Structures are given as C-alpha cells and as structure tokens.
Amino acid sequence: MSNTVLVVDDESTVRLLFRKILTRAGFAVLEAVNGEDALQQVDAALPGVILLDWVMPGLDGPEVCRLIRTNPKLLDSQIIMLSSRSELEDRVQGLDAGADDYLVKPCETKELLARVRSAMRIHELKHQLREKAAQLQETVAKLEELAHQREEFTAVLVHDIRSPLATVYGALELTELRAEETGIIDDELRRIFQHAYRTLDHITRLVNEVLDFSKAEAGEATLELELVAAGELVQEAADQVSLNAERKGITLRVEYPADLPSLLLDRGKMLRAIGNLLSNAIKFTPAGGTVTLRAERTEGVGLDAGKSFLVIHVEDTGPGIPAKDLPYIFNPYYQARQRTRQLGTGLGLAIVQRITAAHGGQVSVKSTEGVGTAFTIVLPTTKTCPLSSSSALSAADTEMG
Template sequence: MLVPPADILLVDDNPTNLDVLARVLKRQNHRVRTVTSGAMALEAMRRQPPEVVLMDVAMPEMDGYDTCLAMGQDANLSLIPVIFISAMDSPLDKVKAFQSGGRDYVTKPFSSDEVLARVEHQVTLRRMQKHLEQQNQSLLDANLKLKEIHVLKANFTAMLVHDLRSPLTGVGLVLDALKEGQAIRPSTLDQALASFGRVQTLLEEMLDLHRSEHGQLPIEAVPFEPVPWLESVADHFQVRAHDAGILLQTQWPETLPMITGDRSKLDRVLHNLLGNAIKFTPRGGAVKLEAGMEFGSGVEAGLRFLRLGIIDTGRGIPADQLPFIFDPFRQAEPGDAQRGFGLGLAIVQRLVAAHQGQIRAQSQPGFGTSFTVLLPL
C-alpha cells in the first residue's frame, strides 16, 4: 500500500458486492463503512465525511449520479472524491459519471489491484489538496499578521514622534531664548529640564526594549531584604500620591524571606506599576501596594514566590484591550499618548521574565485594576 489507511465509504444496493469490495480494501487496512442506498450514503457522509467514496451507479430511488450531484451541492461534501464502480461500461455512461462530479470510473468485474491503485491515487490527491489548503490558509494568516504588525509599527512610530516632539519643542524654545540673551524664568527652566528628562526616559525605554527583544537585558542579581525595599518604594510615592489627592496604602508582613534579584530593575517594575496606578486613579481614589508569600501549585508545586500586588481604584482597562497591555506596539487608548507612551508595561513584563517571574493583570472598567508580580524565592 502506497498511502496510510484511509476512511472509505462503499455505496451499493447489493450486499454481496459490498462484502467483496470491503474485503479487498480491508486487506490493505483501510477503514471501510458500507451503506446500501444513495440517501443513506449522504446521511453517513454528513455524520462523518470519508476520504473517498466508491459508489455503484445503478441503485433504486437515488442512483449514483443523483447522489454525486447532491454531494456537489453540499459544501461539506463537494470535495470528497467519488469513484464509480459499475457494470455499465459505455462511453456515455462514463461521460455522465464525470459530468455528475465523479473523479474516476471502474467497470465490473473489477481487478482488486486496479481498485486499490485508483483508491490510493484519489486518497493521495485529496490529502495533497488538504495539505495545500492548510498551507494556503497559513500563508493567508501570516500575511494578515504581517499587515497587522505593519500597521501597529506605523502607529508606534507616529506615537514615538509625537512623544518626542512635544518635550523637545519646549527644550528648543528655552535654547532659542538663551541664544537671544533673554532671561529665563526658573519655572520655565524647570519645565525644560522635565521635558528633557522625559526624552531621556523614552530613549532609555526604547533601548531596554531593544535589549530585551534580543536577550541582552543584563540582570545583576544579589540577595536583599524585601521589607526595607518595599518601605523605600512606598516612601518615594507617598508624596506623589498625596499631591494627587490619592490615598496610598501598604500591607505586608513584618518579615519576608530574602529575595535574590537586580534591585534597580525591580525598582523600575514597582515604580512603573505604581506610577501608572496613581496616574490613572482620580483624585479621592486609593492605590495599594501589598506583598506576601505564595506557594506554587500544579507544575510549580514546591516552589515559593514573593507576591507583589498593586491595586488601584482607577478607571480600569476594557476587557478587549487587557490581553494587549504588555504589547509594546499597542496603546491602551489613543488619548493616552499624551499621558505616557506605553512602553513601560512592555518593559515591566520583560524585567519580570528576566527574573524567572510572572506578571498578570485583572481589571474592571470603572472599578480599578490590579497587577500581581510573582518572583521566585
């Protein structure tokens, strides 16, 4: 046998013919089903489409030609190859068979080797056709994905230009004033310095993103105590939260196990998550930084993690956007480009991954968002 076993449906109103043909095919390990009418054949094919049908022409009520025509009108059956097996061997009979949609024609009495060869030929062609269809669909999907990436990168570039142009314009105005000998007010100078700092941050984020995409994000891991670290991060954000009219809450045990990691990189993780939480929480809301132990389950059974949680009562993230918040080429909402470029979360995810950790997000629009970071101990 030249092909692996196939699923074959035999259609003939003569049980003896079905038995002879089935034995020939089963000797080659083909999986064979038999029915005795065209109507039964259509029902069997709709329940489970075979790879090839061997069908007699002369059958009562619904002959082979009519059955083949009915298959051609059903989108789920039209591509199944039909081999007619009939005692009628005139040229007109064969022409009618092909006109009704048949792929091949074998005359009775038939040779076993001929039937097997024709079956294997049709099975091979159908399998090649299916493989080609799958390849074409894969190419179509890949092409659509490339187009989507192209659009996302174009939007990414546009947002990048926007985020660079705005602060650089402020810096440029100050430089022009200095060049002309004009006095610069301290507040204007402070704004220019802040704008320059935003440009530096954006460029650093771009560089970190490039490094992470190429596996070049260095981690200098050293042991350190989590509690003093968390206290220092909370102290840093207390003033910012107070100025924004937001209550910053903290909760963790008095002691936590030592953790090994790059503290400066983990600082960026918490600073980004807390900064976003405060940015998108309205005045009068609350942000909470919490920590604790978590034990792994399933494939992670026996492992221990330091769990960091950042919870806010902000506007939340729509469900259709939540799966893409760590994608550097997407922006949560178009208007957010003026409030931050959106590279931060992409970098946070990569920094956590570089520590063999995990990050997940949950959100409900109008109620808030929570981020959970798990770092292995």
C-alpha cells in the same frame, strides 16, 4: 505539483493496461521500459506517482528506487513498488529501498486506483507543505531583516533625540542660573523652569523606554542577578515615586510584613517593573485618590505545592480599564481607551511583563471601571533564577517611566 503517473515495467502489456486504467481515471501517464529509461524521464517529468516494477533487465526496482531517492527534485514523488513477490521479507526490502507503498501483481483495478489516488494525495500534500515551508522561511527572513532595520533605526533615532535633549537641558540650566544671578527670577519663573525640567525628564524616559524595549526584542538585554531583600525592594520602589504622588495629591500606602524573604533577581530591572506599575497608577489616579503597594509571601497549592512565592500588588482608585482592553493590556504599544489622553509609548506594561517573565514570574491585572485597577506580580522565592543572566529581557538601567 504533478498529476502525472510514470509506469515503469519491461512488459508492454502491463504498461498498456495500466495506461488505460489510469488515463480513464484522469491521470496523465508516462511509460518507461526499464530502470535506465525511468531515470532519464523522472528528472524532466517530475511525476507525482511512480509505479515501479521490481524485476526488470538491467537495474531492478529497488536499485532504481534508491537512485530516485537521491534526486532532490523528486522528494515529493511517491513510489509504489510492483511485484509478484508477496512474502513479508520482499515487502520489507522494497519499502527499505525507499518505496512508499507495495502492491502485489496481479492486482485488482479498484485497489490499483485506490493506491494511486492515495499516493497522489500524499504527493500533493507534501508539495503544498514544502511550498508553505519555503514561504514561511522567506517570511521569517524578511521579518528578521525588518527587525534588524528597526533596531538600527531605533538606535539612530534615540541618539538623534538624546543629543538635542541634552543641549536643551544644558541651555535651560544655564538660563536658570543667569536668571538667578541677575535677580530677575521669581516664583512664576521658577514654576516655568520646573515644568520645563519635568517635561524634558518625561521625554527622556519615553526615549529610554523605546530603546529598552528594542534591546529586549533584539535579545541584547541581560539580567544582573543578586540576592535582594524583598522588603527593601518594595520600600525603595515606593520611595522613588512618593514625591510624584505627593505633588499630585495622591495618598501612597505601602504595606508589607517584616519577614519577607530575599530573592535572587536583577534589582534595577525589578525596581523598573514595580516602578512602571506605580507610575501608571499615580498617572491615572485623580487627586485625592489612593495608590497602594502591598507585598506578601504565599505558599503554592496544587502543582505548586511546597513552593513559596513573593506576591506584589499595585492597586489604584483610578478610572479603571475597560473589560474589552484587558486581554491586550500587556501588548507592546497598546493603550487602553481610558488612558489614551496621557502621553506615553504604550511599552511600560510590556516591559513589566518581560521583566517578570525573565525572573520566572507572572503579572496579571484586574480592573473595574469607575472603581480602579490592581496589578499583581508573582515571583518564585527560589534562590536560583530560572533563566540565565544572559536571558533576553528588557529594561536598561535607566530612570523609571
């Protein structure tokens, strides 16, 4: 950034006058006696403002202006064309040559200083903007590199965890089989085996969840669209978690009308989204509580008039989510204070939001502490998905977490 003004004029009296005025105003002043001299100085001096006379021997002002504009080092420099020509056509010609302003000679000192100060402010702002843009570009490059490193790390980590998990799972099955064959197994040992299997399944789901989200962030996941009956989708989602609800002593209610529409969507991923909400509801609802899965078709109002939507509700009678946590509940890795006692990645709701958004829908939450929580997914019933089947979205075809 420069506070330097280059005065380009073949008349020494004009240069001397401008030097005195500008120096008193606090500017550093350089002088050039003609166009060729100006071109030699600008590359090294990089002046913030150039006062450029129109009529000079050799290269005239417009020619010098056009040549300066080809120098990438001087993109931020402001050029004020000086001329005794005051006709509109002359002003237009000077500005078309690349000048930023046009000043008719002779000019008042106040006007000259006002124009130079204004041009210098623009120069400073352009310089700052260019620096910020360069910093932003550098930051983006670093973030992209970090994202790439994270993606590679996640893939390696998941692979390194899955392999020993498979080994442990196989060893557990073999141990159970040997116990059955030797007749040493009893109810207590079966309970221990079942607990071990559930723990391994849970760890596997957590690993898959991290991998799914990593794929979504990297833009690698895709939608595999098909026409799906909404009623069948809702019932299938409920069936997949019914055993977990029964084991925990939770009543699972499923409510939907028989005339729900069919939608074009990715069946597996939408099951994942609904399943994540149901699994969370069951996880955080105490024994004896109720989890309700409801679905309905509604008509749009206002800007959505004439459109219809499938609305899916997942409601529980759990402890609820603190109001201060609600704005962040869909953020990746975020876990509400009331729920941190449960093991998880904090990615489940982020995945739900991305799956829903990829289908052109929205997900929202309402919660009251001590009463329960209600999540709502709203999907358009249009037969065409708003995003292409290659849209970046999470949720690989793995078990629901």
